[in-house]
Amino acid sequence: xSMLHPASLGFILACAVSLxxxxxxxxxxxxxxxxxTVSQVTELPTQDGILTPDPWRYLNRMSLxxxxxxxxxxxxxxxxxxxxxxxxxxxxxxxGWMQTSGxxxxxxxxxxxxxxxxxxxxxxxxxxxxxVNHFSSALSFLSAAQHGLMGAGVQVQLQTPxxxxxxxxxxxxxxxxxxxxxxxxxxYFQALKASxxxxxxxxxxxxxxxxxxxxxxxxxxxxxxxxxxxQSHYSSEEVLFANSWMNSAEYVSAAHFHSSLExxxxxxxxxxxxxxxxxxxxxxxxxxxxxxxxxxxxxxxxRSINTFLGGTLVNMWKGAMCSxxxxxxxxxxxxxxxxxxxxxxxxxxxxxxxxxxxC
Numbered sequence: 001x002s003m004l005h006p007a008s009l010g011f012i013l014a015c016a017v018s019l020x021x022x023x024x025x026x027x028x029x030x031x032x033x034x035x036x037t038v039s040q041v042t043e044l045p046t047q048d049g050i051l052t053p054d055p056w057r058y059l060n061r062m063s064l065x066x067x068x069x070x071x072x073x074x075x076x077x078x079x080x081x082x083x084x085x086x087x088x089x090x091x092x093x094x095x096g097w098m099q100t101s102g103x104x105x106x107x108x109x110x111x112x113x114x115x116x117x118x119x120x121x122x123x124x125x126x127x128x129x130x131x132v133n134h135f136s137s138a139l140s141f142l143s144a145a146q147h148g149l150m151g152a153g154v155q156v157q158l159q160t161p162x163x164x165x166x167x168x169x170x171x172x173x174x175x176x177x178x179x180x181x182x183x184x185x186x187x188y189f190q191a192l193k194a195s196x197x198x199x200x201x202x203x204x205x206x207x208x209x210x211x212x213x214x215x216x217x218x219x220x221x222x223x224x225x226x227x228x229x230x231q232s233h234y235s236s237e238e239v240l241f242a243n244s245w246m247n248s249a250e251y252v253s254a255a256h257f258h259s260s261l262e263x264x265x266x267x268x269x270x271x272x273x274x275x276x277x278x279x280x281x282x283x284x285x286x287x288x289x290x291x292x293x294x295x296x297x298x299x300x301x302x303r304s305i306n307t308f309l310g311g312t313l314v315n316m317w318k319g320a321m322c323s324x325x326x327x328x329x330x331x332x333x334x335x336x337x338x339x340x341x342x343x344x345x346x347x348x349x350x351x352x353x354x355x356x357x358x359c
Contacts, residue, residue, distance in 0.1 A: 090259025131227035143185035255330035
């Protein structure tokens with residue numbers, strides 16, 4: 001009888017917990033299986049002197065985020081005094097949530113990739129969620145390496161599954177296929193380096209860094225439109241949630257959300273702990289927690305209001321996020337809306353209107 005790899009066992013235990021409670025986001029205070037990721041660039045797979053990580057293995061992809069956080073931490077002094085203030089913690093935690101909620105598994109059912117009963121550490125290239133996340137992890141890591149953040153002269157060639165088209169694997173290839181997104185990541189890492197010479201007060205420096213970060217992250221999400229065909233493998237409810245989740249990025253990016261470890265945990269914990277099925281209608285999904293049902297209801301409400309207003313809610317919000325001060329207020333409002341069930345949705349609309357007039 002074959003023994004389970006410790007990583008697979010840890011993941012399966014995390015998934016077992018998630019069957020009866022909110023999504024499992026942390027393990028010993030860190031993203032899922034963080035302790036088994038690499039902490040040095042030299043620990044990644046190499047071939048002929050070139051780094052060859054496989055982002056279709058969970059530990060490899062999470063390792064890219066760990067290395068990115070470590071490489072950019074020296075520039076994060078304005079973010080706050082703690083060791084987990086880097087905005088890229090949000091992406092690492094998001095990957096862990098996708099894993100434990102089953103969203104990195106093969107949705108076609110043709111393979112056991114990502115399944116607890118199959119290859120639990122596999123990330124399926126057929127998953128819409130893993131495809132979208134690839135554009136955040138791969139493009140940012142390749143850009144960071146290009147700008148010397150992984151060490152002088154480090155070259156990277158990402159592995160890709162056989163038969164999977166559309167996934168760029170080198171800086172040059174990604175820059176050719178997705179020039180807008182790569183240019184924005186380049187600008188972010190250049191801005192980070194320049195921030196050490198900036199004389200701005202910390203709150204303005206922080207706002208500036210977060211602004212550049214979210215411009216880059218939105219560039220990745222826009223490039224991930226090439227993943228859209230993969231949504232056909234999911235229920236209509238999961239597709240609605242996925243699109244609402246993408247749309248929510250417009251709000252958090254405009255507010256320059258500080259996606260530190262602590263704040264990201266708050267926003268990710270109430271997200272659905274499993275892939276939604278046909279007939280799942282919040283707030284009455286029996287096997288999801290009240291918090292998960294609430295977050296899905298809020299996503300649904302924002303989608304309905306935006307449709308009712310002819311798509312202008314996002315534009316109203318962006319218009320209101322016109323200064324360091326209103327963006328700080330915006331971050332607090334988003335937290336209230338998602339996490340406080342007693343916060344009236346009407347308050348959200350009236351506050352946006354008031355903030356817009358002050359711009």
